[in-house]
Amino acid sequence: MTVIVNLNENRDSPQKPSLDLLFELTKTDISAVNAVIMEQMQSPVMLIPQLAGHIIASGGKRLRPMLTLSSAKLCGYQGDRHVNLAACVEFIHTATLLHDDVIDESDMRRGTATANTVWGNKSSVLVGDFLFSRAFELMVADGSIDVLRILSRASAVIAEGEVHQLVTANDTDTKESDYLEVIEAKTAKLFAAATEIGPVICNRSPEEREALETFGLNIGMAFQLIDDVLDYSARQATLGKTVGDDFREGKITLPVVLAFQSADDDGKAFWRRTLEDMEQKRGDLKRATQMLEASGAMKATIGRAQYFGKKAATNLEIFPDSEYKRALLEAIDFAVNRSY
Amino acid sequence: MTVIVNLNENRDSPQKPSLDLLFELTKTDISAVNAVIMEQMQSPVMLIPQLAGHIIASGGKRLRPMLTLSSAKLCGYQGDRHVNLAACVEFIHTATLLHDDVIDESDMRRGTATANTVWGNKSSVLVGDFLFSRAFELMVADGSIDVLRILSRASAVIAEGEVHQLVTANDTDTKESDYLEVIEAKTAKLFAAATEIGPVICNRSPEEREALETFGLNIGMAFQLIDDVLDYSARQATLGKTVGDDFREGKITLPVVLAFQSADDDGKAFWRRTLEDMEQKRGDLKRATQMLEASGAMKATIGRAQYFGKKAATNLEIFPDSEYKRALLEAIDFAVNRSY
Numbered sequence: 319m320t321v322i323v324n325l326n327e328n329r330d331s332p333q334k335p336s337l338d339l340l341f342e343l344t345k346t347d348i349s350a351v352n353a354v355i356m357e358q359m360q361s362p363v364m365l366i367p368q369l370a371g372h373i374i375a376s377g378g379k380r381l382r383p384m385l386t387l388s389s390a391k392l393c394g395y396q397g398d399r400h401v402n403l404a405a406c407v408e409f410i411h412t413a414t415l416l417h418d419d420v421i422d423e424s425d426m427r428r429g430t431a432t433a434n435t436v437w438g439n440k441s442s443v444l445v446g447d448f449l450f451s452r453a454f455e456l457m458v459a460d461g462s463i464d465v466l467r468i469l470s471r472a473s474a475v476i477a478e479g480e481v482h483q484l485v486t487a488n489d490t491d492t493k494e495s496d497y498l499e500v501i502e503a504k505t506a507k508l509f510a511a512a513t514e515i516g517p518v519i520c521n522r523s524p525e526e527r528e529a530l531e532t533f534g535l536n537i538g539m540a541f542q543l544i545d546d547v548l549d550y551s552a553r554q555a556t557l558g559k560t561v562g563d564d565f566r567e568g569k570i571t572l573p574v575v576l577a578f579q580s581a582d583d584d585g586k587a588f589w590r591r592t593l594e595d596m597e598q599k600r601g602d603l604k605r606a607t608q609m610l611e612a613s614g615a616m617k618a619t620i621g622r623a624q625y626f627g628k629k630a631a632t633n634l635e636i637f638p639d640s641e642y643k644r645a646l647l648e649a650i651d652f653a654v655n656r657s658y
Numbered sequence: 659m660t661v662i663v664n665l666n667e668n669r670d671s672p673q674k675p676s677l678d679l680l681f682e683l684t685k686t687d688i689s690a691v692n693a694v695i696m697e698q699m700q701s702p703v704m705l706i707p708q709l710a711g712h713i714i715a716s717g718g719k720r721l722r723p724m725l726t727l728s729s730a731k732l733c734g735y736q737g738d739r740h741v742n743l744a745a746c747v748e749f750i751h752t753a754t755l756l757h758d759d760v761i762d763e764s765d766m767r768r769g770t771a772t773a774n775t776v777w778g779n780k781s782s783v784l785v786g787d788f789l790f791s792r793a794f795e796l797m798v799a800d801g802s803i804d805v806l807r808i809l810s811r812a813s814a815v816i817a818e819g820e821v822h823q824l825v826t827a828n829d830t831d832t833k834e835s836d837y838l839e840v841i842e843a844k845t846a847k848l849f850a851a852a853t854e855i856g857p858v859i860c861n862r863s864p865e866e867r868e869a870l871e872t873f874g875l876n877i878g879m880a881f882q883l884i885d886d887v888l889d890y891s892a893r894q895a896t897l898g899k900t901v902g903d904d905f906r907e908g909k910i911t912l913p914v915v916l917a918f919q920s921a922d923d924d925g926k927a928f929w930r931r932t933l934e935d936m937e938q939k940r941g942d943l944k945r946a947t948q949m950l951e952a953s954g955a956m957k958a959t960i961g962r963a964q965y966f967g968k969k970a971a972t973n974l975e976i977f978p979d980s981e982y983k984r985a986l987l988e989a990i991d992f993a994v995n996r997s998y
Contacts, residue, residue, distance in 0.1 A: 363821045363825065365821050417783050420780055421779065439760050440761070440824055444757065444821045447820075450787075451811075451813035454813070455810045458807045463798060470795045471795060476791075477787035480787075481703045481788065484705070
């Protein structure tokens with residue numbers, strides 16, 4: 319039996335959420351971003367373009383660079399600096415993905431993480447470092463100390479958030495506030511940096527700059543919360559994605575935090591065994607999914623995502639209507655109501 | 659029997675090489691650098707100052723920041739920017755050390771690397787990322803795009819050099835030129851950046867800037883070559899350091915490259931077994947040391963270091979005599995003739 323989580327029940331979107339308008343509006347610019355990425359990851363050391371190409375090609379939606387491009391356009395940007403800076407954002411994102419691939423001996427014993435099996439830990443680290451440095455070189459070529467400040471700050475906060483997550487890993491007693499702090503640092507902060515770059519390169523007012531930064535932070539929070547929900551959703555499977563990665567890795571995400579809080583002794587023991595002691599057996603993932611659903615933890619997490627989505631929409635209110643504004647509003651809808 | 663490599667035979671220094679003058683001249687500034695380091699590695703996430711503090715405290719001579727400080731003073735620098743920038747250089751160096759600690763499953767099978775046993779791969783990576791980002795935040799606070807350009811370029815080159823080294827690892831057929839390229843990228847480039855910062859913050863002429871950059875590159879080359887020599891020197895043991903790390907890790911350094919080239923079939927088979935196939939048994943390190951000595955590979959490597967040391971001294975010729983110049987000349991002597 320497969321548990322189907324109805325992701326659209328209790329959610330906002332009247333129609334299928336998508337990034338179509340954002341894709342359409344940034345199509346030409348994203349091609350330019352991809353060209354910059356291809357060019358900047360070149361190196362006579364062949365392993366670098368190989369490994370970087372692998373992760374960049376397999377890597378998703380280019381959501382962060384699209385947000386940089388569209389927030390610049392929302393502010394009426396006419397130049398071409400946004401293309402290189404969007405590539406910087408994607409490089410930093412890719413570097414963090416590569417560094418996330420790094421595994422410890424303990425993980426190997428658990429037989430989970432295999433993302434870096436082909437190239438190994440060391441390659442993931444060093445190619446990540448290369449992309450990270452390249453991002454800074456590109457920013458230096460752009461020449462804006464403000465942009466450098468935003469992205470160096472974001473990078474430090476991301477690393478801090480990742481270490482924070484590491485030290486709270488496998489702790490089912492994690493507080494919601496701690497969890498939200500972690501995802502704000504490790505995910506939302508880069509979204510915020512991505513969207514703040516637009517008003518910065520347009521020299522817009524501090525209010526607009528703050529509005530777009532906060533918009534990025536809020537959409538990033540919503541995006542990560544739904545990511546956590548989707549990891550326990552059977553819908554994922556139909557889309558060719560893996561379900562249960564977080565569970566197998568013993569990651570404590572908000573659905574688990576909330577389910578653990580309301581669980582009885584039996585339930586608490588189940589979460590401790592599977593996610594703290596990492597003793598998982600056949601059927602545990604299914605039971606976990608059912609418990610998350612039955613306890614209302616999934617719905618409650620979606621509720622948090624909707625809250626951040628609404629805040630993100632509010633942040634855009636100071637901007638007059640435009641197709642870029644509509645695309646960003648659709649992106650919020652996508653972040654909150656997507657099923658992939 | 660212990661093989662004693664006479665490090666001073668065939669070498670330049672009439673008296674015991676030391677960094678005493680450099681230490682003396684930069685004493686106050688280095689205290690300030692240490693204070694900046696302590697302050698900047700703080701984080702509410704305790705693992706960060708713990709791990710960073712461990713590696714920074716255990717970490718050596720502060721040679722790179724001393725070079726930044728003294729090259730600034732050589733150029734007559736009067737302000738205090740050099741202190742923060744010297745801390746940046748040390749942070750980047752520390753981040754690369756932490757990332758060097760990362761090991762692969764294959765290394766674990768060999769039972770070598772244990773530097774990160776206490777904290778694990780993932781912590782080494784993330785704390786390294788944090789220090790690296792902090793370095794860029796400090797540079798941004800300093801505000802010089804030139805300095806940012808120098809250090810972001812150096813960081814990209816270092817990562818590229820490390821990947822290059824990774825893909826040529828365990829290849830006894832490595833060419834001398836390939837090896838020199840690797841150490842120029844992974845070691846000498848950061849020395850060059852460290853010494854170029856001085857003239858940059860003093861707005862000195864392009865000639866002086868280039869002279870100090872090249873000085874850094876050359877002293878860095880000499881320093882790394884002697885590092886490679888010392889790893890096979892019994893003198894190290896008397897100083898409480900480990901001998902044979904490179905051998906046990908299968909690292910191909912210049913002494914090995916040169917010994918392999920001149921080896922007979924038996925000798926070549928020995929190097930292939932121990933460093934390519936990583937089949938090492940008791941007595942192999944002793945035999946390796948004897949072969950490196952007997953083949954003249956150790957002396958030849960020292961000869962290369964002397965060559966780079968002489969070039970470094972030449973680079974300083976355009977500067978008038980001063981105690982800082984004398985300290986830098988002594989640093990060259992130390993890099994080439996040191997026994998620790």
